[in-house]
Amino acid sequence: MSSQAITFHELRTPAAARAEAAQAWPVEKVLELFELPFNELMFRAQQVHRENFDPQEVELATLLSIKTGGCPEDCGYCPQAARYDTGVTAQKLLELETVLEAARAAKAHGATRFCMGAAWRSPKDRDLDHVEAMVRGVKELGLEACATLGMLEEGQAERLAAAGLDYYNHNLDTAPEFYNDIISTRQYEDRLNTLDRVRNAGIKVCCGGIVGMGESRKQRAGLVAQVANLDPYPESVPINHLVQVPGTPLYGQDPLDPLEFVRTIAVARITMPKARVRLSAGRRELGEAVQAMCFQAGANSIFYGDKLLTTGNPDADADMALLQKLGIRVKHTQVDAKMVANG
Ligand code: SAM
Ligand code: DTB
Ligand code: SF4
Numbered sequence: 592m593s594s595q596a597i598t599f600h601e602l603r604t605p606a607a608a609r610a611e612a613a614q615a616w617p618v619e620k621v622l623e624l625f626e627l628p629f630n631e632l633m634f635r636a637q638q639v640h641r642e643n644f645d646p647q648e649v650e651l652a653t654l655l656s657i658k659t660g661g662c663p664e665d666c667g668y669c670p671q672a673a674r675y676d677t678g679v680t681a682q683k684l685l686e687l688e689t690v691l692e693a694a695r696a697a698k699a700h701g702a703t704r705f706c707m708g709a710a711w712r713s714p715k716d717r718d719l720d721h722v723e724a725m726v727r728g729v730k731e732l733g734l735e736a737c738a739t740l741g742m743l744e745e746g747q748a749e750r751l752a753a754a755g756l757d758y759y760n761h762n763l764d765t766a767p768e769f770y771n772d773i774i775s776t777r778q779y780e781d782r783l784n785t786l787d788r789v790r791n792a793g794i795k796v797c798c799g800g801i802v803g804m805g806e807s808r809k810q811r812a813g814l815v816a817q818v819a820n821l822d823p824y825p826e827s828v829p830i831n832h833l834v835q836v837p838g839t840p841l842y843g844q845d846p847l848d849p850l851e852f853v854r855t856i857a858v859a860r861i862t863m864p865k866a867r868v869r870l871s872a873g874r875r876e877l878g879e880a881v882q883a884m885c886f887q888a889g890a891n892s893i894f895y896g897d898k899l900l901t902t903g904n905p906d907a908d909a910d911m912a913l914l915q916k917l918g919i920r921v922k923h924t925q926v927d928a929k930m931v932a933n934g
């Protein structure tokens with residue numbers, strides 16, 4: 592990079608960087624992808640997938656809710672918001688040993704990433720003392736550590752980075768113009784600021800959203816454009832299909848055409864060629880055939896284990912049977928890969 596480029600980079604404010612990066616994938620260009628004939632879209636997504644990854648390999652990430660329910664936010668999709676009567680029982684932060692036991696089990700079942708989720712608006716500094724210990728413990732097991740704890744304040748991302756956190760998950764959830772229909776207790780800009788903090792602390796970014804919340808195709812394109820225009824785009828992109836939970840405002844929403852979900856995966860793959868695109872919540876409802884199409888469209892990561900945070904996920908055995916049926920291998924850790932290479 593020339594010295595001129597470095598000076599320019601250093602002078603950019605996060606907002607300016609975002610405006611500049613917004614030109615990488617204007618919403619109209621992303622929408623054009625969505626509107627391609629299905630087979631053409633799938634073909635292009637598969638090309639990009641093959642240029643950047645082994646298409647026969649998928650990553651397994653296991654989730655654990657380390658602090659469940661009682662959340663003060665009003666996210667219209669979420670069973671953990673205290674204000675909705677969803678039957679979720681609030682639980683305080685889990686003990687370190689309980690978390691590590693779950694992480695050991697995840698590793699034994701073949702997961703390489705362990706993601707800890709907490710139903711917080713944002714963590715308190717004293718909460719982070721505990722989460723740091725969990726991150727260290729998970730790393731000692733040889734797993735990648737990911738956390739999703741809500742908005743981060745100044746200095747908190749640095750603390751997590753120092754503990755060894757590999758990824759921080761914070762979703763933009765939907766397009767900016769649809770966002771206020773879904774959440775009122777935090778703004779889009781707050782999310783972008785947390786993502787900046789994570790990136791600046793040197794933690795890898797996991798950021799995606801939810802489809803099937805009643806958004807238009809243009810708004811699905813708007814979500815993908817926002818994520819793809821983060822500079823750089825996230826290393827991990829979870830695409831969640833809304834899990835409709837009785838008691839939440841979004842329960843009873845008209846279901847999304849499954850092919851539109853597959854298109855969303857394909858468009859994420861094309862616009863973020865090197866990202867791990869994760870086929871996330873909602874797999875149980877999608878069924879095997881649609882999941883297989885999502886893998887064809889470039890999804891190369893799944894949440895693996897019988898539970899997401901509070902809702903169900905396909906049984907681990909059923910997932911293994913599906914992957915086997917499709918001839919898809921599981922990604923190993925780098926350590927395991929070396930061991931295999933050395934015989
Ligand atoms: N409280 C933290 C936050 O909101 O950032 C972390 C946990 S929160 C449950 C993580 C993400 O899960 C949300 O941003 C949303 O994208 C996803 N999610 C929550 N409920 C969902 C549902 N019913 N269906 C699909 N995705 C959901
Ligand atoms: C993400 O994008 N999806 C996961 C993870 N990040 C934390 C959460 C899905 C939650 C689905 C609803 C539940 O189980 O409570
Ligand atoms: Fe709280 Fe996160 Fe659920 Fe929103 S998505 S209500 S912040 S747990």
